[in-house]
Amino acid sequence: MFTTRERTFLVEHRVYNKIYYLRQAIENGYRHFDTAFHYQNEDSVGKAINDAIKEKKLKRSDFFVTSKLADHHKESGTPKKMIDHQLEKLGLDYIDVFLIHSPWSVVPTEDLLSMTKKIDENGKLLMMDICPTETWKELEQAVGAATDIGKIKSLGVSNFSSSQISEILKICKHRPQMNQVECHPLFPQKELLHFCHENQIHMTAYSPLGGVSREIENTKTKNFEFMKNKTIMQIATEIKKDPAQVLLKFQVRRGILVIPKSANDARQKSNKDLFSFEFSKEQLSEIEEMDDGKEGRGWTEERVSHSKFFPW
Ligand SMILES: NC(=O)c1ccc[n+]([C@@H]2O[C@H](COP(=O)([O-])OP(=O)(O)OC[C@H]3O[C@@H](n4cnc5c(N)ncnc54)[C@H](OP(=O)(O)O)[C@@H]3O)[C@@H](O)[C@H]2O)c1
Numbered sequence: 001m002f003t004t005r006e007r008t009f010l011v012e013h014r015v016y017n018k019i020y021y022l023r024q025a026i027e028n029g030y031r032h033f034d035t036a037f038h039y040q041n042e043d044s045v046g047k048a049i050n051d052a053i054k055e056k057k058l059k060r061s062d063f064f065v066t067s068k069l070a071d072h073h074k075e076s077g078t079p080k081k082m083i084d085h086q087l088e089k090l091g092l093d094y095i096d097v098f099l100i101h102s103p104w105s106v107v108p109t110e111d112l113l114s115m116t117k118k119i120d121e122n123g124k125l126l127m128m129d130i131c132p133t134e135t136w137k138e139l140e141q142a143v144g145a146a147t148d149i150g151k152i153k154s155l156g157v158s159n160f161s162s163s164q165i166s167e168i169l170k171i172c173k174h175r176p177q178m179n180q181v182e183c184h185p186l187f188p189q190k191e192l193l194h195f196c197h198e199n200q201i202h203m204t205a206y207s208p209l210g211g212v213s214r215e216i217e218n219t220k221t222k223n224f225e226f227m228k229n230k231t232i233m234q235i236a237t238e239i240k241k242d243p244a245q246v247l248l249k250f251q252v253r254r255g256i257l258v259i260p261k262s263a264n265d266a267r268q269k270s271n272k273d274l275f276s277f278e279f280s281k282e283q284l285s286e287i288e289e290m291d292d293g294k295e296g297r298g299w300t301e302e303r304v305s306h307s308k309f310f311p312w
Helices: 004-027 042-055 078-090 132-143 162-171 190-198 230-239 243-252 265-272 281-288
Strands: 032-034 064-069 095-100 152-158 178-182 202-206
Touching: 004 042, 004 265, 032 042, 042 064, 042 078, 064 078, 078 095, 078 132, 095 132, 095 178, 132 152, 132 162, 152 162, 162 190, 178 190, 190 202, 230 243, 230 281, 243 265, 243 281
Parallel strands: 032 064, 064 095, 095 152, 152 178, 178 202
Antiparallel strands: none
16 A cells, blocks of 8 residues: 555656657647546646746647536536636636536535435435526526637537537527537448538547546446457558558548547647558448447447437
């Protein structure tokens, strides 16, 4: 077991490491950073950006920062408080796009900043029936009349279905600019992409490399091991690129934004090299054939499937 001093050192070491990888990413040309209250890394993201502004010839406007409203911050009045809190954590004057992290809402604990969630006697997360359109109205109120001059430049959603976005489009003053969802060859989200593009909403692919297997509050995400997938490996060999570049190029050529996570210098560099090659028609159809329908979803989120606003 670690002593308190050792634990403090480990936490500091982890924070230092996070900033190190972020600085490395900026050095490697990354300018879009995806963060969220849930990730507990807004301070590191903001520090890396502010350091780069001070030390390099970079401006705040060179960066694009996404952050998100957490599932337990939906009660009336809380979104406004959290925008201020999250901006303070980031140490930035504004956030480029602020997303509702998920359409479902969970019951908050007394301490809003705590990551602990309330559960019932069966270990199930306690949910709140807050309609996403209500949260949208709260956010619009919080950001004021003109998003482009305020603390939040634009608003968006994450993990929303097309019907949930349609409900927002019916009532909104500021249209949602982005829907951030899981997306990769096994789960290409064709219909949702069509809907988003028809409505001038950007789609961002999270876990574009298949992500990593995670244990979150009793939900285990699937690990697709794309780097060992036969089709992806075969195409990567044919075009002399990495499997990850095949996965990312597939999305970029569909007009989807990608936010791959890498803490590794060489992988950060190669994940950015997506515009020096193309697929043949045959290679493209092989990737398209990987579509595994509903089975392709890695983030099944059973832990919140009892929510009235569960999207899938
Ligand atoms: N809105 C949401 O609900 C939601 C949910 C999940 C994720 N996200 C966002 O999406 C981002 C990315 O998703 P993710 O972290 O789930 O998965 P991901 O980006 O698909 O995969 C990350 C994993 O791939 C590895 N990797 C990166 N580049 C590689 C390469 N070239 N070759 C081989 N392996 C490589 C990384 O390891 P190394 O670091 O060692 O390179 C890491 O283990 C997250 O950071 C987060 O911002 C959002």
